[in-house]
Amino acid sequence: MPNSTPRKSGLFIGLMSGTSVDGIDAALVRIDDESIQLAHTYTHNLPEQLTAELHRLSLSETFCVDRIGQLHRILGDLFAEASLCLMQQCGASMTEVVAIGSHGQTIRHRPDAVGSAPAFTWQIGDAHTIAQKTGVTTVADFRGRDLAAGGQAAPLAPLFHRALLGETQSGVVLNIGGLANATILNKGQIDHGFDTGPGNTLIDTWCREHLDRPFDTDGEWARTGNIQPALLSHWLGDAYFAKAPPKSTGREYFNHDWLVANSASLSRYQPADIAATLTELTAVSCAQGIIQNASAPAKIYVCGGGAHNAFLMERIQVHSGVYQVTTTQELGINPDWIEAAAFAWLAYARMNDQRFDLHSTTGSEGQVPLGVVYPA
Ligand SMILES: Nc1ncnc2c1ncn2[C@@H]1O[C@H](COP(=O)(O)OP(=O)(O)OP(=O)(O)O)[C@@H](O)[C@H]1O
Numbered sequence: 152m153p154n155s156t157p158r159k160s161g162l163f164i165g166l167m168s169g170t171s172v173d174g175i176d177a178a179l180v181r182i183d184d185e186s187i188q189l190a191h192t193y194t195h196n197l198p199e200q201l202t203a204e205l206h207r208l209s210l211s212e213t214f215c216v217d218r219i220g221q222l223h224r225i226l227g228d229l230f231a232e233a234s235l236c237l238m239q240q241c242g243a244s245m246t247e248v249v250a251i252g253s254h255g256q257t258i259r260h261r262p263d264a265v266g267s268a269p270a271f272t273w274q275i276g277d278a279h280t281i282a283q284k285t286g287v288t289t290v291a292d293f294r295g296r297d298l299a300a301g302g303q304a305a306p307l308a309p310l311f312h313r314a315l316l317g318e319t320q321s322g323v324v325l326n327i328g329g330l331a332n333a334t335i336l337n338k339g340q341i342d343h344g345f346d347t348g349p350g351n352t353l354i355d356t357w358c359r360e361h362l363d364r365p366f367d368t369d370g371e372w373a374r375t376g377n378i379q380p381a382l383l384s385h386w387l388g389d390a391y392f393a394k395a396p397p398k399s400t401g402r403e404y405f406n407h408d409w410l411v412a413n414s415a416s417l418s419r420y421q422p423a424d425i426a427a428t429l430t431e432l433t434a435v436s437c438a439q440g441i442i443q444n445a446s447a448p449a450k451i452y453v454c455g456g457g458a459h460n461a462f463l464m465e466r467i468q469v470h471s472g473v474y475q476v477t478t479t480q481e482l483g484i485n486p487d488w489i490e491a492a493a494f495a496w497l498a499y500a501r502m503n504d505q506r507f508d509l510h511s512t513t514g515s516e517g518q519v520p521l522g523v524v525y526p527a
């Protein structure tokens with residue numbers, strides 16, 4: 152007998168707070184089996200102190216369990232507020248929204264077991280609180296099951312990138328957030344989806360330290376510097392770049408300590424030269440990661456905050472040769488909203504009991520359901 156249960160489609164909210172911890176992105180997305188349309192967007196600012204604390208939390212070896220518990224609840228409240236503000240702004244009621252997909256805030260990502268210590272990944276932001284405060288069914292904890300099935304638990308957005316490009320198309324989607332990840336699509340199949348390495352995080356760290364600014368606006372500072380070839384090749388010698396996919400990483404690896412530990416003496420260089428060389432590191436590692444893993448040249452659709460860095464985009468094009476570099480705007484979705492929209496779409500998939508084969512992305516085995524449902 153054919154399954155007559157109607158698919159759950161309509162309005163979904165995606166919530167994303169990424170590794171840059173620059174605010175909660177909330178996207179209202181209309182989704183059905185034929186189309187994905189971004190209906191409304193809203194960014195909920197995080198108090199500066201909280202951003203600083205979350206940055207520290209994601210790096211610190213020791214942190215008070217009580218405080219992690221409190222931050223879990225504080226973020227749950229903020230994610231709920233972000234959803235409520237979004238709904239209020241566009242006049243959507245809680246009964247119209249099918250579900251919220253909340254990624255949470257990653258505070259640690261250790262996707263590889265070390266000896267007898269198991270792999271783990273940890274996102275906080277209490278989904279019970281989100282469901283309770285919004286009255287909307289919430290899907291969260293998207294990564295845990297993939298890890299349990301032997302996968303890296305990241306990246307997950309490649310599934311959404313495939314849905315965006317369509318069943319038959321080829322192309323590469325390159326997300327440049329704090330970290331960067333690439334999805335290589337070959338006639339509708341995901342050939343590979345993996346983290347290429349640092350996106351903006353090292354550039355941001357350097358900017359905060361030397362300009363007291365959160366990022367290098369449009370790459371203007373880096374453009375004034377000179378790329379230092381010896382330093383660049385030293386950085387590119389890191390084993391992560393040579394590793395074959397599946398692979399994923401985080402700010403617990405590519406951070407200020409990495410920069411210092413991997414550079415004989417940064418004080419030998421002008422700060423602007425380091426900014427230029429860090430931008431080049433992101434550009435080269437993204438381009439090489441793609442070229443080494445793609446079976447044929449294709450268009451590269453960039454998304455994430457890095458798409459605003461004009462200097463970085465130029466350098467990616469230089470290193471990508473015949474691959475034409477553009478943004479996901481060409482696919483009809485603003486590059487700033489791809490990740491939040493991805494979690495709306497993953498909530499849609501979960502609400503319709505979809506499972507995924509993520510073998511070519513995270514390396515997990517079997518058909519994996521992504522996300523846990525917290526009923527309204
Ligand atoms: N105009 C701009 N010029 C240069 N860089 C920019 C600009 N706007 C945003 N960015 C960069 O984009 C970053 C934010 O990107 P995004 O919001 O995609 O990151 P994220 O979602 O936190 O990261 P991730 O994808 O790793 O989880 C900022 O920290 C900054 O480095």
Ligand SMILES: CC(=O)N[C@H]1[C@@H]2OC[C@@H](O2)[C@@H](O)[C@@H]1O[C@H](C)C(=O)O
Nearest residue numbers: 257260305306307308330332346490
């Ligand atoms: C563990 C974690 O939060 N990883 C993020 C991070 O930010 C970019 C990159 O590293 C990617 O692997 C992932 O996010 C996106 C949304 C993903 O899973 O596809």
